[in-house]
Amino acid sequence: QVQLQASGPGLVKPSETLSLTCTVSGGLITSSSYFWGWIRQTPGKGLEWIGSIYYSGSAYHNPSLKSRITMSVDTSQTQFFLELRSVTAADTAVYYCARLEASPFHFGVLAYYMDVWGRGTTVIVSS
Amino acid sequence: SYELTQPPSVSVSPGHTARISCSGDALPKTFAYWYQQKSGQAPVLVIYEDNKRPSGIPERFSGSNSGTMATLTISGAQVEDEADYYCYSTDTSVELLNWVFGGGTKLTVL
Numbered sequence: 001q002v003q004l005q006a007s008g009p010g011l012v013k014p015s016e017t018l019s020l021t022c023t024v025s026g027g028l029i030t031s032s033s034y035f036w037g038w039i040r041q042t043p044g045k046g047l048e049w050i051g052s053i054y055y056s057g058s059a060y061h062n063p064s065l066k067s068r069i070t071m072s073v074d075t076s077q078t079q080f081f082l083e084l085r086s087v088t089a090a091d092t093a094v095y096y097c098a099r100l101e102a103s104p105f106h107f108g109v110l111a112y113y114m115d116v117w118g119r120g121t122t123v124i125v126s127s
Numbered sequence: 128s129y130e131l132t133q134p135p136s137v138s139v140s141p142g143h144t145a146r147i148s149c150s151g152d153a154l155p156k157t158f159a160y161w162y163q164q165k166s167g168q169a170p171v172l173v174i175y176e177d178n179k180r181p182s183g184i185p186e187r188f189s190g191s192n193s194g195t196m197a198t199l200t201i202s203g204a205q206v207e208d209e210a211d212y213y214c215y216s217t218d219t220s221v222e223l224l225n226w227v228f229g230g231g232t233k234l235t236v237l
Binding site: 048064066104109113115118 | 128156157158160162169170171172175176181213215216217219221223224225226227228229230231
């Protein structure tokens, strides 16, 4: 049974870069069937999809965050990563990593959904 | 930006049927998914591709999607079903792919 665990610094200063790691166990991060993604949850905005990455490095990004995020994968360590630049208090959230499964094309629309979630890690942006 | 709209709260008595709605303009042409989140825990997928149940999810959970409304139905709700429920779907209003969650519905079973 695949498991994911997000980890990060806990506290980040405004304007700095938030770096998070997700460690995958019990499954292959190089599986051709899945993307790997990040989601965050804030009291004000609820759940927000951040982005998703394939083991090859192909990625999808939330358009509202695209300019500030970089995602990467280390297949040898079965880890994937998120960097969020120029953080503000609005980036304070619980950050989750997840495995994403693809749905069949439906009316020509592509969809990926989170079928396995890791425990979240809390990030507070404060000076 | 695209929004999926859910009622903030729904209440149901144990053993009765709870229905949670999710409305969105793109739902006629996109799949709806549903997540259950209990306090302090990560979300869990309970319905995918409108009406499919993942392994391990009780049969009392079902989903439908018609027009601009997707619905999660819990038939014979149990106390342990008390949680927040979120719908999730594709935003087709932008050129770049984007996926969004509804604002969540707090289900109270009492």
